[in-house]
Amino acid sequence: xxxxxxPYVREVDCCWWKGNPYxxxxxxxxxxxxxxxxxxLLFLLFLFSPxxxxxxxxxxxxxxxxxxxxxxxxxxxxxxxxxxPKALNLPEAKLAAIVKWxxxxxxxxGALVLLLSLF
Amino acid sequence: xADEKKLLLKIQRYNPERDxxxxxxxxxxxxxxxxxxxxxxxxxxxxxxxxxxxxxxxRMAICxxxxxxxxxxxxxxxxxxxxxxxxxATVEPxxxxxxxxxxxxxxxxxxxxxEALKPYVIGNARKPADGPNTQTPAQLARxxxxxxxxxxxxxxxxxPQFGLNPAFLGPAAITLGHRYNLxxxxxGKNERLQTMNTENGVWSCTFVxxxxxxxPKHADPAAALQQCxxxxxLSFAASVLNCKKNKEVSHGNKT
Amino acid sequence: xxxxxxxxxxxxxxxxxFGAGGMFGAxxxxxxxxxxxxxxxxxxxxxxxxLFYQFFKTGVGRLFLALFxxxxxxxxxxxxxxxxxxxxxxxxxxxxxxYASAALITLFSIIGIFRY
Numbered sequence: 166x167x168x169x170x171x172p173y174v175r176e177v178d179c180c181w182w183k184g185n186p187y188x189x190x191x192x193x194x195x196x197x198x199x200x201x202x203x204x205x206l207l208f209l210l211f212l213f214s215p216x217x218x219x220x221x222x223x224x225x226x227x228x229x230x231x232x233x234x235x236x237x238x239x240x241x242x243x244x245x246x247x248x249x250p251k252a253l254n255l256p257e258a259k260l261a262a263i264v265k266w267x268x269x270x271x272x273x274x275g276a277l278v279l280l281l282s283l284f
Numbered sequence: 285x286a287d288e289k290k291l292l293l294k295i296q297r298y299n300p301e302r303d304x305x306x307x308x309x310x311x312x313x314x315x316x317x318x319x320x321x322x323x324x325x326x327x328x329x330x331x332x333x334x335x336x337x338x339x340x341x342x343r344m345a346i347c348x349x350x351x352x353x354x355x356x357x358x359x360x361x362x363x364x365x366x367x368x369x370x371x372x373a374t375v376e377p378x379x380x381x382x383x384x385x386x387x388x389x390x391x392x393x394x395x396x397x398x399e400a401l402k403p404y405v406i407g408n409a410r411k412p413a414d415g416p417n418t419q420t421p422a423q424l425a426r427x428x429x430x431x432x433x434x435x436x437x438x439x440x441x442x443x444p445q446f447g448l449n450p451a452f453l454g455p456a457a458i459t460l461g462h463r464y465n466l467x468x469x470x471x472g473k474n475e476r477l478q479t480m481n482t483e484n485g486v487w488s489c490t491f492v493x494x495x496x497x498x499x500p501k502h503a504d505p506a507a508a509l510q511q512c513x514x515x516x517x518l519s520f521a522a523s524v525l526n527c528k529k530n531k532e533v534s535h536g537n538k539t
Numbered sequence: 540x541x542x543x544x545x546x547x548x549x550x551x552x553x554x555x556x557f558g559a560g561g562m563f564g565a566x567x568x569x570x571x572x573x574x575x576x577x578x579x580x581x582x583x584x585x586x587x588x589x590l591f592y593q594f595f596k597t598g599v600g601r602l603f604l605a606l607f608x609x610x611x612x613x614x615x616x617x618x619x620x621x622x623x624x625x626x627x628x629x630x631x632x633x634x635x636x637x638y639a640s641a642a643l644i645t646l647f648s649i650i651g652i653f654r655y
Binding site for chain 3: 178179182192195196198199200201202204205206207208209211212213218219222223228231232234235238239241242245246249267270271274275277278279281282283284
């Protein structure tokens with residue numbers, strides 16, 4: 166007997182992430198990577214020519230982009246520390262301690278850099 | 285259900301013998317605080333539309349049969365209560381799977397992938413005469429969370445990577461494989477890693493994380509996937525080193 | 540039953556670089572962006588620039604920055620490669636293009652260490 170099955174396949178289009186807040190946040194998280202590459206390129210310029218780097222970052226549009234990059238880097242740090250413990254098979258208490266240490270190192274490094282930049 | 289309260293459910297219907305595509309049909313159901321979506325579906329089948337097709341069995345979130353999309357989120361119909369949707373809800377079959385009829389999907393991919401990852405103890409030569417193969421609580425704790433899976437498929441409906449690439453082995457299957465990789469009685473890890481360290485294995489995962497969010501048993505497939513990536517990376521590094529060593533050995537033999 | 544004992548991928552290499560870059564970026568990026576991109580015009584250019592800016596005139600400082608540049612590039616471009624897949628864009632040669640760009644940035648950052 167011929168089968169009467171006719172499975173209906175729902176195609177996934179490129180907008181699949183728009184309808185679900187969880188997916189939208191995922192795309193925001195991944196989208197931060199554009200700023201990562203942006204920062205990496207600017208620092209590369211700094212390495213080669215600090216003077217042209219200095220003129221470039223005074224441009225108001227670049228300034229705005231850099232501020233966005235700063236926010237993106239904060240989101241990257243937050244999400245990275247939220248996700249890192251998942252890759253480790255350790256008891257909950259140890260994972261919590263690791264994440265605390267990561268935050269401590271980040272904050273100390275940040276404070277040190279800021280202090281040394283100002284003085 | 286003596287209560288007079290009524291709620292509007294939009295249910296996706298599809299009859300392969302008659303319809304060219306699925307469509308949403310509105311139904312009114314009576315409900316009280318204890319009505320689950322599975323109760324509502326059963327009410328409709330008994331009283332309104334006897335041809336409504338859906339899967340279910342245990343009614344208590346242990347068999348994993350009644351997964352559906354409720355307002356676009358993958359849920360077990362038996363574990364989700366109508367009282368949390370006072371404005372009505374849309375019920376659709378699990379996404380990322382082909383629809384067979386109404387709320388019934390074809391889970392063939394999922395079942396094949398579970399099989400591909402060999403979720404059973406491999407290479408343990410113990411015999412019944414050797415007595416029980418004991419484990420310490422710490423050894424159990426390493427994989428306990430990942431053994432909670434009931435194969436309901438909600439994580440596959442939550443996984444955009446499985447939607448984009450149906451060849452991806454997916455959350456639950458890899459989690460089950462990982463559960464045995466972590467088992468102190470098992471010796472099949474290298475065999476399973478051969479399957480995991482492929483384009484359609486763990487490396488299709490981009491850690492969206494929604495799988496762990498929707499898992500009704502908190503088996504945390506997203507964590508299992510990341511741990512498998514780490515294991516795959518380590519085994520890859522080991523194989524590169526071994527390859528070099530073997531080359532040196534064969535080179536040494538020639539000279 | 541489908542065959543899943545396919546060929547082993549080199550993805551672990553890129554994932555390792557992604558992980559290293561992601562971790563490095565998580566710890567250092569906010570502070571470096573604040574200092575080098577937002578505060579530099581005010582504190583980095585003047586005669587008595589902050590100590591941190593002078594750090595990048597030393598070999599260790601330049602090596603540190605080059606490491607940061609290349610690892611964040613690997614991390615960012617790895618994510619972009621996967622993101623393009625998510626958006627169903629640019630199917631052919633997507634990963635190759637991204638990783639080649641990251642390799643190029645790495646090369647330039649190494650040259651950059653010695654160009655001052």
